Amino acid sequence: MARPPSRRPGHNRKAQYSLFASYVVAMTGAAVGLLLVVVAIFDPTGFAAIRIATAEVTRPASVTLKNMVSGVSSVDEVLASYWHAGSQNVALRRQVENDRNRIIEAKAVAQENLRLKKLLKLVEDDGSELLTARLIASSSTSTRRLARLNAGRWQGVRPGMPVRAPEGLIGRIHTTTPNTAEVLLLTDASNIVPVRRANDSVPAISTGLGDGTLEIRALAAGRNPFKPGDLLVTSGVGGVYQPNIPVAVIVRIAGEIAYGVPLANPSKVDAVVVERSFEEAVTRPEGSATTAPVVPEAAQNAAAP
C-alpha cells in the first residue's frame, strides 16, 4: 500500500495556517498536561475534584455490574484448586488434626480472657466503625493501585480513613467525591503501613510493590528477623490504623527485605468496613468526623527508612 494522502496543504495559505495552529494548540495542550503532572508532584490530590463527574456517573453502572459478577469472580480459584486436589487433601487432613487441638486451646484462652476482662471492667467497644460498603471498580490500567468505594463524602467518608475487610487491612481512603471514594490499596507503592509481627511485636514497615505483594522492612538493624509464614498486624503507630488489624503473611525472604502477601484480597472480599482514623477514635470519639486527620502522602513517605 502506498502512503496515505499527505496532510501537507500545498499552497493554500489558509490551510497552512490552520494546520500550523492545530500544532500550536496540540503543543500547548501537551505542555499544560505536563504542568498538571508537575503540580501533582507537590499536591497529589489537588485536581481530584475534576474526577467527581465521571466517578458519580459510572457508579451506577459499576454497582450493577458488580452485583452480576460477584458470583463468578472466583471461577479461576475453583479451577486451580483441582490441580493439586489429591496431595492437598492429605495435607489438609493432617492440618485439621493439628488445628483441632489448637482450637480447643484457643477456646480456653478466650474464656479466660473474658473472665479477666470482666475483672478489669474493660470496655471493648471503641466505636471506630463508620460504615460498610463495597469496592466497585479499580484503576486496572494504571500502575497506581486505587479502588473505588461505593460510599463517599455524603456518607461521612473522609480522606485518610482506614479501610478493612474481615480478613485484614485493605488500605485507606485517598480522595472522596459525594457518593464514591478512592481507596489507596495496601499494595500501592506509595502506601506505607507500620506493622509488627503478631506473636512477638517485631516492628516493621510494609510498602506495596504494585503487583499484589508487599515489601516488609524490619525497623531494627541487623539480621532480617522474619521467616516465611510470619503473620503481620498493624502496630497502631502513626495514628491512622487501629492496632492488631491483620495485614499480611510473609512468603519470601531476600536479604534484608521480606516479601509478604496481603491477607485480604480486595477482588475477593464481599464488603469492606470504613473505620475512623485510630487517633480520632481514641481522642475524640463523638462527632469529629469532619476533622479527620489527613495524613499527607509526603509525610508518610518521609517516615520510611
Next chain:
Amino acid sequence: MIDPHLQHVPRLGRHPSRFRLAGTPVITVMLGSLATALPVIAQSPVMPPFGLLLLLSWRLLRPELWRTWIGVPLGLFDDIASGQPIGSAMCLWTIMLIGIDAIEHRMVWRSYRQDWLIAAIAIIFCIAGGVFFARITGGGDIKLLLVAPQMVWTVLLFPFVVRQCARIDRWRVMA
C-alpha cells in the same frame, strides 16, 4: 458465510448525520477509557488501556479524521477515568499523535505491518511514560518490568481493536 455487515446496502442520496460522522470516534475512545469502570479490583496493572488502543486505531485508519490537538481533551478524559495523575495521558497522547504525524511524512510505504509497528512503539511509549508520571507524583518506586505484560498484550490486542474500529467505521460512514 457472508458477513452480515456486507449485506447492508447504503441508500443513494442519504448521508449519515454530522454527529455520527464526528461523534462516533470520540465516543468510542471515551468508552474505551471508561473500561476501568468495570468491577474488576486489579492487583497489578493488567488491563490494556482501551482508550489508547482505540485512539491509535482511529488515527491509523483515518489519518484525516483528527488534528493532533484531539489528544488533549481525550487524554484529559482518560486521566479522569484511569486513576493516573491528571495531565499524564493529556501530555503523552498529544506527543504520541505529533510523533505519528512526523513519522507519516517520512514513510514511503505503509502497510498493515508498519501500522502495527507504529502502534507498538506508541503503546510502549505511553505506558512507560504513564509509569514515569505515576512514579514522580508519589506512586512509589515501580519497575518497568511490572508493566511489561500489560505492554505485550496491549500490542497483541491492537490488530483486533483496529478491526473492530474498521467495522464501526463502516457503520459510521454508511447511512
